[in-house]
Amino acid sequence: MNGSRSADLINSLAYDKIISMSELTNKTALQLNSIFLNKEASAQQITEAFLQRIEQYDKTINAFISVNGELALKRAQELDQKLAAGESLGKLAGVPIGIKDLINLEGSETTAGSRMLNGYTSSFNATITQKVIDAGAIPLGKLNLDEFAMGSSNETSAYGNCKNPWDPNKVPGGSSGGSAAAIAAKMVPLAFGTDTGGSIRQPAAYCGITGLKPTYGRVSRYGIVAFASSLDQAGPMTQDVESNALLLEAMSGHDAKDSTSLENPVPNYLAAIEQGFKKTQSLKGLKIGIAQDFFVPELNSEVKAAVENAITKYKELGAEIIDISLNKIKYGLPTYYIIAPSEASSNLSRYDGVRYGLRDMDATSLSDLYPNSRANFGTEVKKRIMLGVYALSSGYYDAYYKKAQQARALIAEDFNIAFQQCDLILSPTAPATAFEIGSKTDDPLEMYLEDIMTVTVNLAGLPGISINCGYDSNNMPIGMQLIAPALEEARIYNAAYAFQSTTDFNKSPDMKSSKAIGV
């Protein structure tokens, strides 16, 4: 199509219903897609609205490491032309998306939040990036994270703290803190997160949004910087459950480039909601398991109360509440903190300064090049590499790595047994709400406790979601987690939708309130 003809086509589109920019950024992904398809706003207008919102708020929030507005607008215009030409468009057509900055986006920098990859430009798209682009999504830029996804607060990012839009003195959680904050602040309607031990769910809880970690293998890992290969899984982060379901469907499916990706067909998750709660308005027949093992002494009382209220709400919706036992999950943290660093120590070996990324240019020998270049990893990353190298060392392997794998099998078995009694398991997502920036950086063990509710789900390879279920006395969001058997994401979505659509706990922060944000 030549230039003048395409311009004519766009001009001929009747965008008579004028939607303001702030109206656009208030819409869910699902709504934006239909606004675009119904020609109520062009993809370019939608994109410009979100870019302007980023311009307005991200100086304070720091959710983005890089924004590629030019590339986004070019894609938006292509979509507008396609729509005008009557070409078929994918399920995410016209909807902007933010990409966690350890997922490759061709032509953009991928830093993984680390100095080691400062200036590294991706030469290819991750499979999930390609899939959502093919579905018509518009990548706006790359989202902040803990360095190599190692952290629970975004404080280990080499590109500055990302702040919680509910209170910029507080962390957004991590490692997908940039993704969660960008959603909560309405700077994007869709975002990719990745979750190795809770990195989607915990920031989703801290920022009051919806974040799902899929079944291990449901989503291709190809093109995603590896942290711990046997635990990593990318997933959708959105404000509402339906948009989440929409994005998961677009991301999922077998990928010949990832041997660990599953071949099972991808369900239509939105249809599951349509056929489920939307139709019946009841969760009758659903058995929700509650394990006291998740209600640890460290659990904050306000969080506990909010989760208990959610349990009551589920009863009202017709679900049956069942007590279950998951007594092996107490091994979750130690198991996770052996397996994840072990795999990470190996996965991060490639950042050696030889082919790309940061190299110590003053090194005069190979034996200087390696340590001097790798000295640029941050403290947390170095700590975990050392942990992993130690656990895999000859003479220690059996006592640590091998034993951790055995514990992992026990934990998975524990869930298997539980799921013979119930359909879903409900728990808090994190022990407390978002904490003050800098308040836990000196105490790694307390920081690692952040993952206590979430790591076992990764170890067992199961899907889990965090949705908001209340606010604490400081008006900070509280998350709850729903866990399902492998590949039962549809079951999670239906139950999560039931809660979200019948409660008023899915709000966004008032960005112009006293706590915010210098506008």
Next chain:
Amino acid sequence: MATETKQEYNITIGLEVHAQLKTKSKLFCSCSTEFGKEPNANTCPVCMGYPGVLPVLNKQAVAYAITAGLALGCKIDLNSRFDRKQYFYPDLPKGYQISQFDNPICNHGKLSIGNKEVRILRIHMEEDAGKLVHAGAERLHGSDHSLVDLNRASTPLIEIVSEPDINSAEEAVTYVKELRKVLLYTEVCDGNMQEGSLRCDVNISLNKTGQPLGTRAEIKNVNSFRSISRAIEYEYKRQSQILDEGGKIVQETRLFEEGTGKTHSMRSKEEAHDYRYFPEPDLLPVTIEQKQVDDARQGLPELPQQKKTRYIEEFQVNEDTATTITDDLETAHFFEKVLSKGAKANKAANWIIGPIAAYLNENKKSLNETKLSAELLAEMLVLIEKGTISDNIAKNDIINELLENGSPVAKLIEDKGLAQITDTGAIEAIVQEVIDTNPKQVEQFKSGNDKIKGFFVGQVMKKTQGKAPPSLVNQLLGKLLK
């Protein structure tokens, strides 16, 4: 040399042979494995270890490993696994090599090397590393910088590990030769040692009879038959001198240098890498259906030793001839094709290992680099058999023409007038003439000197330019000299 030292020590050798599998693409990506391309032409994000890439196992490589294992009498493990072997080096893009550690695909095989059987401990699959090109000097030492070429990175290898069943340099060379033959016969490896498709590490220890096995040294970079034998001889000398002087052998890895024929220490046991092996989480365990193994077994070609035995039994060629022909699969195929076109086995064999081999040797060519087809050779041999041409004429006037120009045999014979004279009357006249013109020799013959008959044969051949059938000449001489 070993011969200078008294052979008072037993030598125990185990070999680790790395063979590059003949797949078109690499082990974990779709890059080409073609040798000799521009540096880094055969690379992609996967084999360069870019952030976020994942390996995908090449199924053909697994199939080749199974075939090699079966040909070497191994048990195929239906559930094997890949592991990461971790160390830093610029030719290793990921900082680890994907290999098989404690769960290899093949176990417990054997290979006969004439009078003895060498047990094979295991065969595992792994990816190769790239290579460094040192600039400003021949070797790393003295160079001012190094360039990395990742063309070879992630090409598929199998490592074939023998038990320490080898007891001399000669046996070691025979073992590698036999192994190479099996790999060539099964078409899993091109066996090209110059291009590095087949490389050896040699483990050597010495002990005295009745004593436990000695401490071993591992010699790396032994990449030709000659090097294997030189490295072992050097090590025998080095280790026996240390032992003679009451010293102790240290367990270490040593590097063989082709230039000097010596080995020197790379690293001791204390300096040995801790490779921190652990199961490769990016790949599923390698599960193989029994049917695939059964099919591969069915599909195994005749192996070198089976072929040799068959040649001896079926064609009644002698063992040396059978060995020479089966040493090279191309030759064996050629031989069998010549037979299928009607030539007699012994004749064909003698021609192939005789005049043809001599020509190839002299011209440093292989059979397929000549114009000689199996059809042409068979045609020539059949004509010899029929008596149309003589062996000598074929040797002197025909075979080189066939090798160099592939000329049609019949036309060659006609153009050059090489056919034997089959007119008995004409030959009888010539024989008579020779008898008549040499009365002195006739006298000698009649007085009992049988040997003089050769003189008459020679004279007849001279007059006929070798085109008289020798049997006929003999027969006529017998008749006419009476």
